[in-house]
Amino acid sequence: MSAAARLGVALWTMQSTAARPGLHASLYRRFAEEGRLAEELGFGSLWVGEHRVWYDGWCPAPLHVLAYVAGVTERIGLGTAMYLVPQHDAAAAARTIATLDELSGGRFELGTGLGYRDPEFDALGLRRDRRGRLMEQNLDELEAAWSAVGASAPQASATQQTSRPSRSASNARSSAPGRDASTVVAVRTPPACQPWPPAAIETGSHCRHVASRFS
Numbered sequence: 001m002s003a004a005a006r007l008g009v010a011l012w013t014m015q016s017t018a019a020r021p022g023l024h025a026s027l028y029r030r031f032a033e034e035g036r037l038a039e040e041l042g043f044g045s046l047w048v049g050e051h052r053v054w055y056d057g058w059c060p061a062p063l064h065v066l067a068y069v070a071g072v073t074e075r076i077g078l079g080t081a082m083y084l085v086p087q088h089d090a091a092a093a094a095r096t097i098a099t100l101d102e103l104s105g106g107r108f109e110l111g112t113g114l115g116y117r118d119p120e121f122d123a124l125g126l127r128r129d130r131r132g133r134l135m136e137q138n139l140d141e142l143e144a145a146w147s148a149v150g151a152s153a154p155q156a157s158a159t160q161q162t163s164r165p166s167r168s169a170s171n172a173r174s175s176a177p178g179r180d181a182s183t184v185v186a187v188r189t190p191p192a193c194q195p196w197p198p199a200a201i202e203t204g205s206h207c208r209h210v211a212s213r214f215s
Contacts, residue, residue, distance in 0.1 A: 009038045010047035010081055014059030022057075028068055035069035038076060045077035045109070050084050053123045063096050070104035078104055082113030086134035087124055090141035098146065112139070 012031055016022040038046055048065060051058030059065055066078045078100075085093070101108040114131045115121065121128040 005042055005044040007043055008045035008047055008077070008079070009034075009043050011049045012046070012059070012065075013049050013051075014057070014065065016057040017055065028065060031065060032069050032072045035073050035076065039073045043076060045079055047079045047081040047111070049081055051117065052087075052120050054117060054119060063093075063100055066108065067100050067103060070100065070107065075107075077107050077109060079109040079111055081111045083110060084115040084120075085112045085138045085142075086131040087115055087120060087126065088138065090138040091145060093138070094142050094145035097142070098149070 012034065014024070014027050014031070016024070016027065035046055046066075046069065048059055048062040050060065050062045052060035062080045062083060066080070070078055083093075097108070097110060112135075114135055116128070118128055121131070126134065
């Protein structure tokens, strides 16, 4: 395995702000191009974040954009860092995640988080102070939905939540006895090629530079 293959590219956020607006169709196309480039350069994975109704214009639907890039790549891993589980309908999320994992050939890895921005929860008619309970409830429903169709449940630890629905994981919660439901659940994020701030650097040239150092 090459050194670059142990690196992940993060975070693509589909940012469209008042200071730097962008058309969503163009942002999707650009991400597909960057995903192909990252794969050509030998990177091991590509990670996206999630936020909504906020001034910095993050991607509100990471699973959909990863499905798009899955269709134009063959090997690179695809993941969320983070997918805000309390803000989603669990049954719909389970179907979408399983479909994405199948379409990508098992390349998808799910990183989940609680979310923390009040306006996001308010816009969805949810209470942020109940996000821990919503997280536990939705994780249970995701596991139940995948078990019903023979897919695997997410693996978890006190500081980690990752999953591949196509992998076997029978003891999703046993490794974290007594875990506080309000604890932020973090993805196992690989070392990242992270362009920031978005206006200061082009993703493609930045990743080429990083890849050249590890070739």
